[in-house]
Amino acid sequence: VLLDMDGTLLDRHFDNFFFEEELPRRYADMQGLSFETSRERLMAMYRSVEGELAWTDLDYWSSRVGIDVVAMHQELQHMIGFLPGAEHFLKAVRARGKRIIVVTNAHHTGVSVKSAKTGLNRYVDRIVDAFEVGYLKMRPEYWPACRKLVGFDPGHSLYVDDDESCLTAAKQYGIA
Numbered sequence: 001v002l003l004d005m006d007g008t009l010l011d012r013h014f015d016n017f018f019f020e021e022e023l024p025r026r027y028a029d030m031q032g033l034s035f036e037t038s039r040e041r042l043m044a045m046y047r048s049v050e051g052e053l054a055w056t057d058l059d060y061w062s063s064r065v066g067i068d069v070v071a072m073h074q075e076l077q078h079m080i081g082f083l084p085g086a087e088h089f090l091k092a093v094r095a096r097g098k099r100i101i102v103v104t105n106a107h108h109t110g111v112s113v114k115s116a117k118t119g120l121n122r123y124v125d126r127i128v129d130a131f132e133v134g135y136l137k138m139r140p141e142y143w144p145a146c147r148k149l150v151g152f153d154p155g156h157s158l159y160v161d162d163d164e165s166c167l168t169a170a171k172q173y174g175i176a
Contacts, residue, residue: 001093002152002175004137005104005127007162009086010114014079019046022076027065051136058107073113080117090123101150102127103159105136105166126150138165143173 006012020039028038045064046055054060061069093100101124104111108129115121128150135142147154154174161167 001098001100002103002157002159002170003100003124004161004163004166005102005106005111005114005120008160009082009090009102009120010118011081011083012162014076014081017079018072018076022072023061023065023067023069026067026072030067051138053130053134053136055136056105056107056110056130058109070109070113073110077113077117080114082118082120087123094123099152100124101152103137103146104128105130107131136166137161138163138169140169140172143170143175 003009006015019042024039024042025035027033027042028035031038033041042065049055049060058069058073061067090100102120104127106114106129108131111127111129115127121127128146130136130142133142133145133149135145137143143154146152155176157175159167159170159175161170
């Protein structure tokens with residue numbers, strides 16, 4: 001069972017708030033901009049690397065905006081949590097003896113912060129971040145590289161994600 005992390009197991013509220021509200025607020029303060037201008041600039045920066053590893057690379061964003069976004073993740077970790085029913089689902093899948101692998105576009109540092117806060121790593125066999133694979137999940141190159149890394153049979157695997165572009169890439173590779 002291949003599962004996405006953010007938006008599938010963990011509540012996406014943290015990421016949305018972080019990148020759409022708090023980082024723009026702090027960037028505005030640092031740059032002397034209005035919140036709206038700051039948010040527009042950051043959204044344009046995000047779009048400029050969408051689909052590339054830099055899109056989710058916390059070190060890249062720290063360098064690009066001049067703010068320690070890793071420290072911000074740790075500071076705001078109280079907002080990180082499971083979606084309702086996610087822990088129960090993970091326990092039920094585990095009770096059926098299924099292998100559970102989390103496949104995420106998240107940066108390994110973000111994965112560490114989120115795992116430490118939620119204990120997600122205790123429910124799964126492995127968490128694979130996109131940086132370990134070398135591609136984001138919406139890229140067709142991701143799936144053969146991920147399969148080589150963790151070993152799964154596409155025809156006998158279930159993949160759950162809240163991102164349609166990632167689901168499409170997986171389906172094109174032959175994953176249910």
